[in-house]
Amino acid sequence: MARRPRPLTAAGLAAGGLVSALVLGSLAAVASRAQIGPGAGLGPGDWGAVRFTLWQAAVSAAVSVALAVPVARALARRRFPGRGLLVTLLGAPFILPVIVAILGLLMVFGRAGWVNDALAFAGLPAVSIYGWHGVILANVFFNLPLATRLILQGWLSIPAERFRLAASLGLDRRRAFRLIEAPMLREVLPGSALVIFLICTTSFAVALTLGGGPRATTIELAIYQAFRFDFDLSRAALLALLQLGVTALAGTLALTVAVPDAMGAGLGRPLVRWDRGPVWGDGLAICLAALFLLAPLAALLLRGGPALAGLPASVWVAAGRSTAVALGSALLCLGLGLAIAVAAQRMGGRRARGVELAGMLGLAASPLVLGTGLFIMLYPFVRPDRLALPVTALVNATMALPFALRALVPAVARIERDYGRLADSLGLRGLARLRRLLLPRLARPLGFAGGLAAALSMGDLGVIALFADAQSATLPLQLYRLMGAYRMDEAAGAAVLLLGLSLLAFWIFDRGGRVDADA
Amino acid sequence: MLTLERVAILLEDFALAADLSVAEGARVAVIGPSGAGKSTLLAAIGGFAPISDGRLLWRGAAIGHLPPARRPVATIFQDNNLFPHLTVAANVGLGLAPNARLGAEDRARVAETLASVGLGGLGARKPGSLSGGQQSRVALARAALQDRPVMLLDEPFAALGPALKVEMIDLVIRLADDRGATLLMVTHDPGDARQLGGETILVAEGRARPPVPTTQLLENPPDVLRNYLG
Amino acid sequence: MRQTQTPKTPARASFRHGVAGLMVIAAGLMAAQHAAAQDRPVLDVYTYDSFVTEWGPGPAMEQAFESTCDCDLRFTAMGDGAALLARLELEGARTDADVVLGLDTNLMAEARETGLLSPSGVSGIDWTLPVDWQDDIFVPYDWGYFAFVHRTDFDAPENFRALAEGDASIVIQDPRSSTPGLGLLLWVKQAYGDEAPAIWESLSDNIVTVTPGWSEAYNLFLEGEADMVLSYTTSPAYHLIAEDDAGFAAARFEEGHYLQVEVAAAVASSDTPGLAQDFLSFLVSDAAQSILPTTNWMYPAVMPEAGLPDGFGTLIDPGKALLVPPEESPQATRKALSEWLAALGR
16 A cells, blocks of 8 residues: 655644644643632532533524525525625625624614614614624624535535526426435534534633623633732633533534534525525525625624724834734644644544644633733743744634644545646656646645635734734734723724625635636 | 465455465456455555565565555555646656656656656646646556566556447557566456456455466356356 | 656756745844844843834834833734733743833733742832822822713713613624623623622623724724623723814713723843843833824823823813722622623623
């Protein structure tokens, strides 16, 4: 059999090791500084936080997926001008910085927002965005696009021939759905829901502002409290461990349920069908989804746009810094992701799962624990604030890595399946194999993953708040500073800038991956 | 001499036995019913299917443990013979130096080989812009540059029209003769085997039989082949 | 067989360039932070984030102090006072900090207990604080009252009971993550004692949401999400002075208002203890005190010669200042927090 090229596998193991060391090491570092005193351990409030975390994640996942089905179905079978643009734009919320998204959501759904203005005009009672339903609304706003993407991919993966066969057999729409689409949904929905569940278990900032009060305490908030209020490192470490456990459990499940790989796949092709049914249903689904997802962005543009020109220089400098961090984070994320994906493909079986799971740890990590742990680890050697930006790039790369892996692992497997024999027979190996086979054929998922990592990093406040000094603020931090200095108009302007940069970063990477993508 | 000495190939729900030799420079068709293991036989020789028992020898030396690229073998598969993201010249160049950059001399050899298969001047194109026949020629050009003493062809021309296929097999014969290469070609068409004009290995009922002259086999086919040919 | 060579390919080279580029960027960033004067002594001041921004007191103070000290004043910013204390505890005696600036009365006891701070050497100051001040370690530099801020066209309640019984909506901050939030917790506790849980329960339908920090809450208020927001009595002065907008007021509560005194202290492990004490003295000097009102939007701890800026005269006078004594603060906080969680957590 073919001898397996070694250096790339080693690189993947090293990448997996680095991420585990980062996530688990920082946790251990925090635990090592803990003083176990009376009152150590978890209280009833903490278990309440666990329950609320799981509950809101489960509801958010279910609602996101349920709403995504009609939207994905409509997008799968309709062709209209601007469809491509709409699919791209609908992806915007997922890469939106939380603070920016919440500002936008408030302008639409808040007490003085558009929806309540309209309700008041119609003489109807107002709705409140605060409380658990606010948390879920925000989570659905963030994750509906992802769910739609995942399910749309499922629809597009159904061979057109099956619909042709159904049409030639004269199956009505209900029968066709049961025979063709229902099995696909049964396969795709659980995995999609799990991915979103995972993302929502670590949602922190959402619950903080929209939660309405201590009822909506998530594990991440409990960690925050342990650090900030009690300075109780042992409890923080325990809670972080708990969060890791919960997420790891769900993550292991997700790996076994076979998650659909919509990441980076082309969604441009509408399905050719002969049984499309009435237009109004699909039109309604698409319009409502577009309205729900795009109205907050539009509100934000209207609110912050005018302040854009008058932003102080420091905001632009921070924007430059954020861009550099985002770029570094994206490259790091791609490097780690590629190494892990290649190693996982080469090793196969249980060991592949292991290294892939190591890469997924970022999903379960608490940014606060990660940051503090890194601080404790770095402090003996270097003043951590001098490393603020590189550390932020590294942590952001780790956080984006799970998404990169979802795009890269299946793509590497597909390439090796299609071209592995040819490459083996030619003796193409090591770096040459990477350069001549993998990199060119991975351009699309690499572009997508890089864009995602850059955009997520751009908007993440994350650990920079723990490390930054006056001279190294990123754009999200500068946005908070503007708010903290009563400058809400300028903050809205900075939010628009942040939104623009996040989308631009994603677009540039994603575009870059599509250039010259022949055959 | 390429020898399969009491070779057994065991896959999950499939087994194939082979005990045969092919002379150097021979042109051998591999024929048999669908699913009998024609491709598996080639995969075992090429290094893509594990040999569970027995020995694979080339000129008396065991090669069964070597990775594909280190066997004296060049393979042309049923599909995915070219990297679609590389130019025609780069694809052919992989036959010379898969892991290094081509020098001026190498590039000249690539151009020359392309011209010899009738693709002069097309080196800068991507495979996607070529016809099916042209793509086959690119793969053959690369195999020619690999310059291995054994060429394995796994039905690479199945999708081509009859006239084009005849042309391709002529090209294969020419390339193999120029280099004195041993040729094994899987086909389901007895006409291909006749055109190849050498011997034929019949793969059927879990066994690859030793090669016999093609005309003799086709004139007096065993039952299993008769059923297959209809 | 052909030997595997290590090719100098464009892809690999550009990867190398990428890595090198990143390192250059990182090194540049670090160098920029080192670029401060090499020979002069460096005074490291740990403070909270809003102090060091271009709108905060930091830049003007740095300039004023450096013009007299022949030193390099270097600010390092954490999120807020509590994060500042957490950082000090994490770093312990090996900390680079010479001065911590931005703790408050609620954090003093815990900060004192770390044993990391040293006497200030500041004495004989004529404080303009609403309470007596005697402390050998902590130097107060500004202070303010917490209050609910509203627009002037809103008819604000005059005490917590009226607020709870009425239908005014408020945005408050989480006491677990915010200084004003904690202030409100102790405000209600100090004013109502054992009745505090009942007050919180009846307030729960007035609370629109509980935000993690002051910024989010104040933003929600300005966007029209609530009638009132928990802030400071000085907040209307910002709108008046910086925005020329007289449309904001703080509601005066009959129970009195909770007081926050912000303090600084010298770090015992400082390598420039003299300079640290000089800075603390500078902090209560006229030069520093006259900067604070319109940058930190708080009352100065020592009245500047020029008096308070115009606009501060329009602010409400709470009459009665409420304050849990610093040494009792940790226990009082813990009890009040569990009551708060119980009342609102249901």
